[in-house]
Amino acid sequence: MTECGVWAYAVSAEIGPDRLAGLTGVAGQPVRSVTGDGLAAAVSTVSMAEFGEQPLRRRLEDLAWLGATARAHHQVIEALAPPVVPLRLATIYRDDSNVAALLTQRQADFAAALAELTGRSEWGVKLFVGQSVAPATPAEPDLPGAGPGLSYLRRRQRQLAARDQARQAGAATAQQVHAALGRLAAASQLRPLQSAELTGEVTAMLLNATYLVDDAASARFAEAAATLGRQHGVRVEITGPWPPYSFAVLAPREAAS
Amino acid sequence: MSTEPASGVGVARMGGGAAQAYGGASAAGPQPGNLGDILERVLDKGLVIAGDIRVNLLDIELLTIKLRLIIASVDTAREIGINWWETDPWLTAAGDRQQLEQENRELRGRLSALESGQPEQDQRRGQRGDD
Numbered sequence: 001m002t003e004c005g006v007w008a009y010a011v012s013a014e015i016g017p018d019r020l021a022g023l024t025g026v027a028g029q030p031v032r033s034v035t036g037d038g039l040a041a042a043v044s045t046v047s048m049a050e051f052g053e054q055p056l057r058r059r060l061e062d063l064a065w066l067g068a069t070a071r072a073h074h075q076v077i078e079a080l081a082p083p084v085v086p087l088r089l090a091t092i093y094r095d096d097s098n099v100a101a102l103l104t105q106r107q108a109d110f111a112a113a114l115a116e117l118t119g120r121s122e123w124g125v126k127l128f129v130g131q132s133v134a135p136a137t138p139a140e141p142d143l144p145g146a147g148p149g150l151s152y153l154r155r156r157q158r159q160l161a162a163r164d165q166a167r168q169a170g171a172a173t174a175q176q177v178h179a180a181l182g183r184l185a186a187a188s189q190l191r192p193l194q195s196a197e198l199t200g201e202v203t204a205m206l207l208n209a210t211y212l213v214d215d216a217a218s219a220r221f222a223e224a225a226a227t228l229g230r231q232h233g234v235r236v237e238i239t240g241p242w243p244p245y246s247f248a249v250l251a252p253r254e255a256a257s
Numbered sequence: 258m259s260t261e262p263a264s265g266v267g268v269a270r271m272g273g274g275a276a277q278a279y280g281g282a283s284a285a286g287p288q289p290g291n292l293g294d295i296l297e298r299v300l301d302k303g304l305v306i307a308g309d310i311r312v313n314l315l316d317i318e319l320l321t322i323k324l325r326l327i328i329a330s331v332d333t334a335r336e337i338g339i340n341w342w343e344t345d346p347w348l349t350a351a352g353d354r355q356q357l358e359q360e361n362r363e364l365r366g367r368l369s370a371l372e373s374g375q376p377e378q379d380q381r382r383g384q385r386g387d388d
Contacts, residue, residue, distance in 0.1 A: 005310060056312050067292050070299045088303040092310035102306065113304075124294060191301075194293050245298035250306070 003048040006093045009076045010084040015040040026072040034096045036103035083117040085248045109250040121241030128235040129203035173232040174207035185211035212247045
C-alpha cells in the first residue's frame with residue numbers, strides 16, 4: 001500500500017456532508033472534512049508518490065498538471081458554503097490528525113478571519129484600453145518647403161507625443177477607477193497585469209485589481225464598475241463572486257513557538 | 258434591489274456592463290474564470306500555512322512559468338506606461354522617494370527664486386493632485 005497524505009483546501013466554521021457529497025478534488029479523490037475545535041477543513045487524500053515533496057516539485061513545473069490541479073483546488077473551495085478561508089495550493093499534511101491539530105492551534109485566528117469574511121466575496125475587476133487603434137494625430141499640413149526628412153521627424157514627434165498622452169491617460173484612468181471602487185469595498189488589492197497572451201485580449205490591460213465587497217453591495221459595485229468604464233472609455237471585465245483568496249489572512253502570531 | 262447572496266456559483270461575467278459597450282466581448286454568459294485568474298489566486302493568494310510537505314511555491318521554477326505565462330513582465334508594463342502603482346506613494350516606498358525628489362525640486366526652485374529676488378514661479382504641484 002502506498003503512503004498517503006492529506007491535501008487541504010479551505011477552513012470553514014462547519015462543512016455540511018451535503019456540500020461534500022459527490023465532490024471530488026485533486027487527483028479525482030473524494031473530498032471529506034476534518035473537524036477540530038468548532039472548525040472544519042475540507043481535505044482529500046493524495047498519494048505521496050505523486051504529492052510528496054520531490055514528485056510535487058516536478059509536477060508543479062508541468063503547466064498542464066498545474067492547471068488541472070489549480071482548477072480542482074478552486075472547484076472544491078467554490079463548492080463550500082461561505083465564508084471560507086481558502087488555503088494556498090499545495091498545502092499538504094501527513095494525516096488528518098495534523099490537520100485537526102492546526103485547527104485547534106489556530107482556532108481563534110481562523111474564527112477571526114472567518115468573521116471578517118462573513119457576508120463578503122472577492123470580485124475581480126480588469127480594465128482594458130477601449131480600442132486598439134492609436135488616437136488620431138491631428139493632421140497638420142507639412143510646412144511648406146520642409147523636406148521629407150523634416151516632415152517625417154515632425155510626424156514622428158506628433159505620434160510619440162500622442163502615444164505618451166494615451167499612456168498617461170490610461171494610467172490615470174486605472175488609478176481613478178481603482179480609487180473609486182476601493183471606496184465601495186471593504187478591502188482592495190492590486191494584482192500584476194496579465195499578459196495579452198493569457199487574456200486573449202487585443203488591447204492592453206490597464207488595471208487588474210481585486211476587491212472584497214459586501215454581498216449586499218455587490219450589485220452596486222458591479223454597476224459602479226460598469227459606469228466608470230463607460231465614463232472613461234475603457235472596457236471593464238468583472239469576475240466574481242470569488243472565494244476570498246486575496247483577503248484570507250490570519251493575524252500573525254507573536255513569537256510563534 | 259435584489260442582490261443574491263454570493264455563494265459558490267462560479268465565475269460569471271456580469272451582464273449589462275461596459276463589456277458590451279466596447280464590442281469585443283460578446284455576452285458569453287457565465288463562464289469559468291480564465292486559468293490565469295485561477296492560478297494567480299491559488300498560487301499567489303490563499304492562506305499560506307505550513308503544511309507537512311514543504312514546497313515553497315515561490316522557490317521553484319514555477320515562478321518563471323508564472324512570469325512568462327500569467328503575468329505581464331514589469332518591463333512590459335513600464336513600456337506601455339501602466340506602472341503607476343510603482344510611483345503611488347500609498348503603495349510603494351519608491352513612491353515616497355519620488356515624492357521626496359519632487360518636493361526637493363520644488364523647494365530648490367523656490368529657493369533660487371527667492372535668492373534672485375524674483376516672484377515665485379507658478380509652482381507645479383505634484384501631478385497627483387493631492388487635496
